[in-house]
Amino acid sequence: MRKTGLLRVVLVRGICAICIATVLSFGCANLPAFAFTEQQKLVMEVWRIVNRAYLDETFNHQNWWFTREKVLKRSLNTWEDAYQAAQAMLQKLDDPYTRFLPPEQYQSLQTNTSGELLGVGLQIAKDDDNQHLRVIAPIVGSPAERAGLSPRDEIVAINGVPTGSFSLDEAAARMRGPAGTIVTLGIEREGTELFEVNLTRERINLNPVFSELRSEDTQKIGYIRLGQFNGNAVEDIRAALTKLEQQGAAGYILDLRNNPGGLLQAGIEIARLWLDEGTIVYTVNRQGILESFEAGPEALTQDPLILLVNGGTASASEILAGALQENKRAQLVGETTFGKGLIQSLFDLPHGSGLAVTVAKYETPNHNDIHKLGITPDQTIATEPLTREQFATSEDSQYQAAVQMLMKALMPSMT
CATH class of the missing domain: 2.30.42.10 (PDZ domain)
Known part of the structure; x- marks a missing residue:
């Protein structure tokens, strides 16, 4: 019997990534126990998951059944043999995001997602x-x-x-x-x-959130920098936003520059902290079936919001940026984002290994596919080389442009 775990989204290196659903306790119930070694069963499970879930139903124009038969003719006597066979099979898809994760790499991925x-x-x-x-x-x-x-x-x-x-x-x-x-x-x-x-x-x-109350042109503004959508991000953003509201912030700058993404669910939940209505993101599987994620019933604040983005803003960061921009909740300042619009699911496999599979793509609330294109900011300001100490200071031209845009948004409340 197969058990499906609760939705769990995991940071995948370079993806950003990224939606990951973890499916637990895979077996080979349909395969006779005497027919295959444990190593062959693992490779068969990799093949089966890809056959069922992979976004491209042409499998990169490969005969996926022939791939299965070919790999089962091999003698797989060790786990290393099985890992190499699985990796070779997946290489035919020519998809860097669909990949086999040996136990050490899989454990490292899970550790990184937890915040270290x-x-x-x-x-x-x-x-x-x-x-x-x-x-x-x-x-x-x-x-x-x-x-x-x-x-x-x-x-x-x-x-x-x-x-x-x-x-x-x-x-x-x-x-x-x-x-x-x-x-x-x-x-x-x-x-x-x-x-x-x-x-x-x-x-x-990986402490993903830095926040600070600042004074700009006699106005109190909340500056929040989000470095990654890991397991701590939602509650850290919630706590920062609540504290800044209590301190009297009139508006906010949310800095997503160089944020490579991470947990899809974290991106959705953080969007709900700012949005009380509207679609956050659509996902589309290989059958073309749409699933939407909607805003929550009550945002923590309605104060004006500016987002800072650049070429390192990717994946879950782009989901958040697209949701806030297209719902007219925030304006974006900086450079065009990275452009990563594919979704991977992560599956547990025997012997402590794992499998990442591209299972869907996502679209912004206006049904824009940003993969390879990114999101264009409302105001484009070129990135300048900055030290860590210069980030979000008077020497940071993108930050200064965001401050000026926020001041304009606050003008009605200032008069």
């Missing part, structure tokens, strides 16, 4: 050609941020090994390691020559 990371603090993605490994955003306060790595930087080598053949999880695994050890990344950046950075790995606590 051991590594250099980079969210990464692969281009559609599945060759170029790019930075979505560095995590605030991480070794990667301190080294000046930026959204859309290309990681061409890890410890001298070219990254062209790495999957997302292989690249992430090579960048992880014991705290205090060093990893060397080869970086290509538009307008500069290839350079290397040495990053010292450390344990990174």
Whole structure:
């Protein structure tokens, strides 16, 4: 008997990601126990889940049944044999987001989602050609941020090994390691020559929310920076917003720059803190069936709201930004967002492994598909190189533009 777990959304590296539904306790009830080894059963389960749930019903124009028969002819005597067979099978889909996660990688993914990371603090993605490994955003306060790595930087080598053949999880695994050890990344950046950075790995606590009451032009405004949609984000945003309301904030700036996304449900719940009516997001599966997520009955505040976005604003961040912009609840300032509109579900597999599968795409409330396109802000302000100390200060032109836009929105209440 198969058991389906409650909806649980998990951060996937480079995705952002991202909606993840965890399905627990998979078995092989339809397969005779004597016919296959445990390793073959695992690969069969991977094939079955993809066959049932994958967004592209052509399977990248592959004969998926033939793929099944071919892999079952192989001798899979060890778990490593099974992992390699599963990975090779999924590579035929040419989808960097649909991937097999060996136990160590799967456990690391779950740990990261809970709010802790051991590594250099980079969210990464692969281009559609599945060759170029790019930075979505560095995590605030991480070794990667301190080294000046930026959204859309290309990681061409890890410890001298070219990254062209790495999957997302292989690249992430090579960048992880014991705290205090060093990893060397080869970086290509538009307008500069290839350079290397040495990053010292450390344990990174993902505290996603920073908030502060500020005074601008005699007005009290609430500044909130959200770094990631992890398991702590909703309650931390709720607490910050409640406190700022009690302190008398007249309007808000929500900073989503370099936020690579994370938990879809967190994005939906945070939207409900600002929206009391309207559609937040639509999801569309391979049958074209729409499912919508609606705003809650009562927002925490109706005060004016400005969002800061840039090329590192991705996935769940874009869901939140699209919902607030298209429901006329907020205006956006900054640069066009990353453009990640696919949804992955994560499935538990035997022996502690997992499987991420692209199962749907999402659309904004106005039915815009932003995948590869991103969301265009209401006011475009180019990103400037800033230190962490300059972020959201008088030296931050995007922040200053957001302040001016907020002051205009507050003018009726100021007269």
